[in-house]
Amino acid sequence: MLLLALDTATPAVTVALHDGSTVIAESSDVDARRHGELLLPAVHRTLKAAGTELDAVTEIVVGAGPGPYTGLRVGLVTAATFGAALGVPVHGLCTLDGIAYAAGQAGLEGPFVVATDARRKEVYWARYDDARTRVTEPAVDHPADLAERVAGLPAVGAGALLYPAAFADVPPGMPEHQSAGALASLAAGKLARGEELPPPRPLYLRRPDAKVPANYKVVTPK
Amino acid sequence: MADEPLVLGIETSCDETGVGIVRGHTLLADAVASSVDEHARFGGVVPEVASRAHLEAMVPTIQRALKDAGVAASDLDGIAVTAGPGLAGALLVGVSAAKAYAYALGKPLYGVNHLASHICVDQLEHGPLPEPTMALLVSGGHSSLLLAPDITADVRPLGSTIDDAAGEAFDKIARVLNLGFPGGPVIDRIAREGDPDAIAFPRGLTGPRDAAYDFSFSGLKTAVARWIEAKRAAGEEVPIADVSASFQEAVVDVLTRKAVRACKDEGVEHLMIGGGVAANSRLRAMAERRCEDAGLTLRVPRPKLCTDNGAMVAALGAEMVARGRSASAWDLSADSSLPVTDPHVPAPTGHTHSHSHSHSHSHDHVHELSRKNLYA
Numbered sequence: 227m228l229l230l231a232l233d234t235a236t237p238a239v240t241v242a243l244h245d246g247s248t249v250i251a252e253s254s255d256v257d258a259r260r261h262g263e264l265l266l267p268a269v270h271r272t273l274k275a276a277g278t279e280l281d282a283v284t285e286i287v288v289g290a291g292p293g294p295y296t297g298l299r300v301g302l303v304t305a306a307t308f309g310a311a312l313g314v315p316v317h318g319l320c321t322l323d324g325i326a327y328a329a330g331q332a333g334l335e336g337p338f339v340v341a342t343d344a345r346r347k348e349v350y351w352a353r354y355d356d357a358r359t360r361v362t363e364p365a366v367d368h369p370a371d372l373a374e375r376v377a378g379l380p381a382v383g384a385g386a387l388l389y390p391a392a393f394a395d396v397p398p399g400m401p402e403h404q405s406a407g408a409l410a411s412l413a414a415g416k417l418a419r420g421e422e423l424p425p426p427r428p429l430y431l432r433r434p435d436a437k438v439p440a441n442y443k444v445v446t447p448k
Numbered sequence: 449m450a451d452e453p454l455v456l457g458i459e460t461s462c463d464e465t466g467v468g469i470v471r472g473h474t475l476l477a478d479a480v481a482s483s484v485d486e487h488a489r490f491g492g493v494v495p496e497v498a499s500r501a502h503l504e505a506m507v508p509t510i511q512r513a514l515k516d517a518g519v520a521a522s523d524l525d526g527i528a529v530t531a532g533p534g535l536a537g538a539l540l541v542g543v544s545a546a547k548a549y550a551y552a553l554g555k556p557l558y559g560v561n562h563l564a565s566h567i568c569v570d571q572l573e574h575g576p577l578p579e580p581t582m583a584l585l586v587s588g589g590h591s592s593l594l595l596a597p598d599i600t601a602d603v604r605p606l607g608s609t610i611d612d613a614a615g616e617a618f619d620k621i622a623r624v625l626n627l628g629f630p631g632g633p634v635i636d637r638i639a640r641e642g643d644p645d646a647i648a649f650p651r652g653l654t655g656p657r658d659a660a661y662d663f664s665f666s667g668l669k670t671a672v673a674r675w676i677e678a679k680r681a682a683g684e685e686v687p688i689a690d691v692s693a694s695f696q697e698a699v700v701d702v703l704t705r706k707a708v709r710a711c712k713d714e715g716v717e718h719l720m721i722g723g724g725v726a727a728n729s730r731l732r733a734m735a736e737r738r739c740e741d742a743g744l745t746l747r748v749p750r751p752k753l754c755t756d757n758g759a760m761v762a763a764l765g766a767e768m769v770a771r772g773r774s775a776s777a778w779d780l781s782a783d784s785s786l787p788v789t790d791p792h793v794p795a796p797t798g799h800t801h802s803h804s805h806s807h808s809h810s811h812d813h814v815h816e817l818s819r820k821n822l823y824a
């Protein structure tokens with residue numbers, strides 16, 4: 227198996243290759259506004275580092291968010307198009323699950339919370355019993371509105387770092403953004419256990435901003 | 449001819465997900481998925497709604513185009529994509545998909561200009577573009593006069609709208625008349641029942657001291673709205689057909705007058721009209737008459753090639769391949785304000801376009817020059 231993992235739902239543009247037992251190459255850039263420019267070069271670099279080429283890939287997994295939409299779509303459409311061109315399956319995993327898995331690799335045991343920056347003074351978040359077990363649906367909320375639900379729990383991710391009033395306990399040495407290596411390891415483990423992975427559907431969690439224009443404005447002065 | 453370049457083009461600058469395939473000047477497939485119905489209740493294109501729809505439609509539309517064309521992806525000579533101008537988030541979906549597709553297939557990538565594509569599409573209808581070509585581009589996002597000595601390398605803006613695009617004016621007047629969105633087709637239809645000379649609406653920027661090739665439709669729009677309001681205020685019935693016909697006549701009169709004048713001034717013998725408003729029947733008829741009177745050859749593609757589509761992008765991409773233009777780099781950006789003077793976005797000089805992965809494998813498997821966001 228050669229699994230290609232990519233995720234653009236957080237400020238990290240992150241790509242990894244996993245051979246079924248371990249991550250064999252990984253490349254990450256952090257730049258929240260250049261996902262579109264950075265992703266393909268990162269894929270190319272990762273393949274070179276592993277000494278392989280794209281058509282050796284047998285499975286693709288992509289972070290399905292939640293995340294700021296414009297960046298999120300870069301990873302999703304790239305994964306879907308690779309899948310169509312190569313004729314290989316494309317799976318989508320919740321981006322927060324990848325961060326939780328990375329937190330587990332960094333030594334955090336459960337229960338804990340993962341929170342990323344949703345902009346507009348909100349966070350995307352979910353609760354975990356342990357690094358592999360999410361116990362709430364991913365959600366988007368104002369930190370102040372969920373303080374009670376996350377009180378006393380350690381929290382990881384850039385969203386937790388941004389709002390210390392709601393997330394008091396952010397253990398040191400924990401991941402801030404997504405890493406495709408963690409996402410790949412999580413996906414490879416699930417596939418090895420025969421689990422069915424979800425399709426690559428975006429987790430937007432918000433309806434599109436679409437203001438209906440006010441009724442046409444009268445131009446004749448009253 | 450089998451040795452003409454076989455190119456797939458992707459267009460996502462607004463609300464149409466378009467994938468077209470051409471071989472040289474021959475159209476093989478023109479697959480379009482539109483989200484226009486999702487925007488109708490908003491009275492205009494909502495960028496986030498458009499972007500979400502592009503993501504959903506991208507792979508199915510690519511696959512439909514390949515099926516329609518009856519070609520294998522591995523046979524393509526290149527992938528072209530609209531790099532701009534357009535809605536930033538919408539463009540990014542197409543650019544990302546095109547990069548992934550080109551990279552996976554080991555084909556060169558060509559990021560091309562949306563406006564130059566609107567001109568180049570006419571090669572699919574009427575054969576090679578005369579050089580130079582004068583082009584009048586009119587749609588909901590653009591109203592421009594462009595002189596194109598070489599569509600792959602030299603496109604010069606002569607003038608453009610200083611306020612609303614022509615198609616935008618149609619949408620707004622349709623809204624005043626409660627005719628729904630988009631406004632162009634419905635006004636065109638209703639105007640056929642009306643008298644174009646019934647009401648003398650103003651012709652913007654046609655005075656002797658006005659910019660010869662710029663357009664303005666904001667004053668016209670206001671004048672039409674005032675006229676309708678006055679009728680309503682007086683408790684009289686609004687003659688919708690006459691208003692539509694007279695408004696449309698004012699728009700079309702200015703567009704064709706300036707386009708013909710530009711051809712004469714520049715000594716160009718061919719006028720090309722493209723963009724969604726080029727589907728307007730009155731524009732086509734008046735342009736035909738005025739070009740004939742002026743001894744000009746008029747080229748207007750069929751309506752489906754005038755609105756945004758992937759075939760136009762493929763057409764320009766094929767021309768880039770045919771003329772040996774440089775491919776784009778893998779870090780190609782979606783540029784919402786790509787200048788019309790850049791027909792394509794080549795890799796920076798000295799940049800080695802990495803094709804070390806190139807190999808044949810067996811898988812067969814708001815625009816332009818305006819000063820504001822015209823989609824706002």
Ligand SMILES: [Zn+2]
Nearest residue numbers: 562587723756
């Ligand atoms: Zn257009």
